[in-house]
Amino acid sequence: MASDKTNLTRREFLKTSGAAVAAVGLGVAGTAYAQEDQRKSVPASEKIILGIIGCGGRGQSHINWFGQHADVEIGAVCDVYDKHLEQAVARTGGKAKAYKDFRQLLEQKDIDAVVVATPPHWHPLISIYACQAGKDVYCEKPICLVPAEAYAMLKAAREYKRVTQVGTQIHAGDNFRRCVEIVRSGMLGKIPLVHVVCTLNEYPGGIGRPADTPPPPGLDWNMWLGPAPEAPFNMAKFINGNHRYFKDYVGSWLNELGPHIVDLAYWAMEPGEPTAVSASGGRFVADDIGDIPDVLEVLWEYPSFVMSWIHSACNSFNYGYGNPPNRGRRLSVMFHGNYGTLCGDYSSRKIVPEDERLANAKEPEPSIPSSPGHEREFLNAVKTRVQPSCSFEYHVPLAVTLTLGHIALRTGRKIRWDPVNHKVIGDREAERLCYPNYRKPWQLPT
Numbered sequence: 001m002a003s004d005k006t007n008l009t010r011r012e013f014l015k016t017s018g019a020a021v022a023a024v025g026l027g028v029a030g031t032a033y034a035q036e037d038q039r040k041s042v043p044a045s046e047k048i049i050l051g052i053i054g055c056g057g058r059g060q061s062h063i064n065w066f067g068q069h070a071d072v073e074i075g076a077v078c079d080v081y082d083k084h085l086e087q088a089v090a091r092t093g094g095k096a097k098a099y100k101d102f103r104q105l106l107e108q109k110d111i112d113a114v115v116v117a118t119p120p121h122w123h124p125l126i127s128i129y130a131c132q133a134g135k136d137v138y139c140e141k142p143i144c145l146v147p148a149e150a151y152a153m154l155k156a157a158r159e160y161k162r163v164t165q166v167g168t169q170i171h172a173g174d175n176f177r178r179c180v181e182i183v184r185s186g187m188l189g190k191i192p193l194v195h196v197v198c199t200l201n202e203y204p205g206g207i208g209r210p211a212d213t214p215p216p217p218g219l220d221w222n223m224w225l226g227p228a229p230e231a232p233f234n235m236a237k238f239i240n241g242n243h244r245y246f247k248d249y250v251g252s253w254l255n256e257l258g259p260h261i262v263d264l265a266y267w268a269m270e271p272g273e274p275t276a277v278s279a280s281g282g283r284f285v286a287d288d289i290g291d292i293p294d295v296l297e298v299l300w301e302y303p304s305f306v307m308s309w310i311h312s313a314c315n316s317f318n319y320g321y322g323n324p325p326n327r328g329r330r331l332s333v334m335f336h337g338n339y340g341t342l343c344g345d346y347s348s349r350k351i352v353p354e355d356e357r358l359a360n361a362k363e364p365e366p367s368i369p370s371s372p373g374h375e376r377e378f379l380n381a382v383k384t385r386v387q388p389s390c391s392f393e394y395h396v397p398l399a400v401t402l403t404l405g406h407i408a409l410r411t412g413r414k415i416r417w418d419p420v421n422h423k424v425i426g427d428r429e430a431e432r433l434c435y436p437n438y439r440k441p442w443q444l445p446t
Contacts, residue, residue: 042071048382051111051135053102053126054118055079055088057241058140062115063091065375072379078105082218100220102126106133113163113382116140119243120250121228124149124436127164128445131156138378140167141259143392143399145251146407148435150399151422152444154392163385164392165378170260170346171390172371176267178363179333179344182351183268185364188337189357194265194307195334198257201316201327206288207236207245227438236289245290251406252281252292253311257331258402259395264333264344265307266398273397273419276301279408285314298405309405321350407433 050066052059055077066072077088078099085098099105105114106129113136116126120142127139137157143166144150157164170176183191212232215221221233228248236242243249244256281296298309316325321332321343335342339361340353351358371377377388387393400422407430408415416425424431436444 046383047071047073048379049073049075049110049112051076051078051105051108051114052088052096053078053105053114053116054122054140055084056081056117059084059115059117060088060091062117062138063088066115066379067092069376069379075111076105076108078102080220080223081216083216101223103129106130106135111135113138113378117167119224120255121145121243121248122226124153124444125227125442127153128156131160131162131164132445134160134162136163136378136382138165138167138375139392142250142255142402143259143395144403145255146403146434146436147400147422149444150392150396150403152446154396156445157392163378163381163387165374165381165388166259166390166392166395167374168259168263168390168395169374171263171267172374172377173346174366174370175344175347175349176264177368177370178366179264179335179342179349180268181364181367182342182349183335187339187358187361187364188335188342188351189339190304191269191335191337192305193336194269194305195319195332195336196258196262196265196307196309197319197321197330197332197334198253198261198309198311199316199318199325199331200313200329201325202313203285203294204287206286207242207290209289210234210236225439227436227442229439234289242290245288245292247291250292251403252296253313254296254298254309254402254405257329258309259398260346261331261333262307262309262402263390263395263398265335266401268335269302269305269307271302271305271307271397273400273422274300274302274307274404274417275419276414276416277401277404277408278414279405281311281409293409296405296409298408300401300405321345322348403434 048071050072052062052074063074067074074092074096076097076099077085079085080100089096089098114130116123116139123139124144127137130137143153212234215233225231237246250256277300279298281293283294286294294313296311300307316327316330318325318330322330322345332343332345339357340351343350381388404415404417410433411430415427415430418425424434
């Protein structure tokens with residue numbers, strides 16, 4: 001009846017799912033590629049030529065993950081920082097063309113698809129321009145910061161008939177599939193409440209308070225900012241993915257880890273967009289230059305259940321599931337049914353029954369086929385033109401749901417939402433916040 005499997009870190013998950021390769025050293029040229037004899041055995045007409053846009057740590061990983069497939073060539077790489085660009089070219093064995101402006105990469109005729117691995121504030125525009133250029137798109141999460149961006153991305157994908165995939169790699173794991181099957185089987189009874197937990201303990205200290213400085217040589221800071229507000233360079237924003245600690249580039253941990261964790265709830269419950277959203281939070285302990293909330297609670301209302309996001313960056317309590325607190329991440333989704341509760345995370349699950357109501361119950365037989373791997377799904381889709389499991393079509397309702405949480409927090413009010421017409425009901429300020437306010441000359445295509 002119950003299953004409780006060994007916890008894996010996200011990095012371990014990626015290794016065991018075949019989504020990573022062993023060679024990760026920056027200084028080894030060509031480590032991203034499959035063995036040369038395997039690569040030569042694939043006819044050129046069957047190879048997919050990829051462009052990687054954003055070649056920091058995440059982009060370098062994507063060169064490895066996609067480059068392990070014999071039918072893939074990394075044909076171009078793009079980054080606003082010369083150092084990252086040089087490392088990326090070296091990772092392809094010197095074969096990829098290098099660009100500092102993604103628009104020039106999109107003009108390269110032989111590129112079939114692009115991987116968007118920039119900081120998130122760039123994801124919508126680059127994805128839309130890629131669709132317009134006839135390229136398929138694999139976009140890292142979060143795909144957007146406000147609802148209008150999500151809808152514009154979906155419109156572009158539909159209009160230009162592009163295959164898309166969101167970088168929610170955990171979706172490819174079998175454990176999420178088993179959790180979905182349990183929820184949909186009805187064995188938990190009716191589920192009126194879902195809790196999504198995201199706790200960790202990063203404070204005091206966090207990312208520190210380094211002073212603003214001129215950008216390092218070779219970095220186009222203006223292009224890094226792109227549509228985001230004008231801001232001085234600060235190394236703490238730029239290194240180690242620290243853009244996640246700033247509202248202008250990510251929003252909060254709701255947008256950083258929510259696409260992974262809330263994805264399980266959305267996949268299992270299939271709720272569509274919410275009818276109302278409220279949120280509360282703030283910075284109560286954090287003492288660094290970041291500006292995202294260190295505590296955030298969001299409540300989404302649907303016709304048949306409610307779902308909450310419980311986040312603290314100041315305390316790693318596990319809410320009764322997973323490893324005990326030790327300052328590390330404690331992530332889980334809890335489906336509370338009247339017969340029992342299912343707790344799940346990336347790689348483990350456990351059913352907690354209500355007295356004897358599940359005494360004779362068994363988990364349903366597996367029915368959702370295993371994934372060949374998140375990146376492989378996308379590559380197969382590029383060839384077959386059948387959308388993969390985490391296309392924009394699938395993901396946009398979740399992306400909109402997450403961004404509405406930030407809008408509710410900013411207004412300090414419950415946001416009533418029309419999930420059919422995709423708009424705020426009776427709140428002009430909240431409606432305005434559904435649209436981006438880009439720095440000139442950037443504009444969201446409509």
